[in-house]
Amino acid sequence: MMASERKTIRLRWGTLLIAALLALLCLLWVYPFLWLLSASLKEPLEIFSKGLNLIPDKAQWENYARAWSTAGFAQYMLNTILVTAGTVLLVVLHCALSGYVLGRYDFYGRRLIIGILGATFVIPAGMTIIPIVDLTQDLGLLSSRWGIILALAGSGQAAGILLYAGYFQRIPKELEEAAVIDGASFFTVFFKIMLPLAGPVTATVSVLTFLFAWNSFLIPLVFTFGSPELRTLAVGMLAFVGTNETDWPGMAAAATLSLLPVVILFFFAQRYLVEGFAGAVKS
């Protein structure tokens, strides 16, 4: 009796200790963002003089105004939103179409396509960048948002295709058979029945692609060398600190603005995100 009681107490202490350690670790994980938020509202000297105190004396909102208009982040934000929206739309469309066909039908070339998707999965992004720039230049799209969108939507979307294929494979056959008897065409079956059924996958693919496009760097960087007005937030940030090395609050405000949309998305769509990542392991 005594021994087992002691054991539960020790276990509880152990759990508490683990919880405390984990809490400390989580603080370490979140702290840089808290510091960023705090620095974005401080005066330049305050960042240095107040040490670890995160509360600003008086919120300096003009840091945001400076980043937004003077430093051009309003334009960068617009570019990033357009590029991200275009990429998400294009990726969802082409992944849903091909995932549907690959998951539900057997046809000549199916194995070849799945093989190529699997084999190119590990190719590092840096490896294909030179021909991609060359191709985009030949298409006359190098200094345009469409060029960025096409390149982002075309590189490394195997995961989205396989997510759709896996989902469509599990939908019972009777569903579309009934529709075909009613005279629905292949097109109608897909757009009116199948795509709406795949809502959860569309959500997961959209969220993952949103993050991929919003956070992309190499392609927007090399595509906008000659056209600074097309820079995305990530590229603009590097340019900003290149010329304003000492403007810490401006940097912090610009970074906060750039990260805010993805962090908000993350809080609302965490479930889809976690499912998307976990799916990679489960399959």
Next chain:
Amino acid sequence: MAMGQGAAPASAGARKDGSAEEIARQVWQSRWLYVFLLPTVILYSAYTIWPIVASIRYSLLDWNGFDSDGVFIGLANYSELASDPQFWNAFGNTLMFLVLAVPLRVGLALVLAVALNDPRLPFVRVMRTALFLPVVTTGAIVGVVMRFVLDPTGGPINVALLDSGLLERPVNFLGQASLALYSAVAIWVWKWLGVTLIYWLAALQTIPKDLYEAASIDGAGHVEQFRYVTVPLLVPFLIIITLLTAVEATNVFDLLLTLTGGGPFYATEVIDIFVYRQAFAANIPRLGYASAAALFFGACIVLLAALQMAVRWQLRRRAGEAR
């Protein structure tokens, strides 16, 4: 990616009947399937397959990108690479990233996943969210921000270390050649740990609960349960999670270019940055040379992936024999 088995309903009908006419008829019958595949096939051909093929041709050229085409020089780019200390420095740094950061991320995430999988722990969801937060943030912006966070003169990390008396003089985490790569590894692990954590949590959830109950009836304590139930069942996951993490470790361009730009003195220059510098950031771009470097590295990665597939296949076969 295990889809592909379990062929779907065959709209094309019976297939094994090989005459050309029959094939043509079946292809025509399933023409809508090919129409649906068209956007993916076009995008994939243009932005993934063609670039790989074109890289091979580029790597045999001396080409600065200003002229419409380069001069064919055979394998000269490759022989130059073989004796270029800067390339091997970059190769070594990428390798360091792989052997240092990947086990660190996979191991630390496993420990955290086992801890967070404990139902008695409070605030598991909050903690998971906190650890996942850096994952969703833009790597290039995190790189810039971390330059300031680790700044020796006013960055909060140094301020904290100095205030607490742990240090007497500030540490230049990113400006010191001997330290910069380790700092970069630490930041990369910090940023991406949440993904590996999700992988492990998904893996742990595949273990049936009754296995633990059975083990505890047989008198196994927590340590024995971990050793004899959890670990053996996680081995197949370890391989796939390590591969996924290793693939990510070869894509560190955005974080490193903004964090250190490959410096100081090339101490953090990884392959991607070497390629970028040769192709886009040099006064006279060397597209052929950069392509050769990219291709050589890509081939190494594909080889590594093939090796891991072979190991997995071996393991599965051995497991089959044991049964």
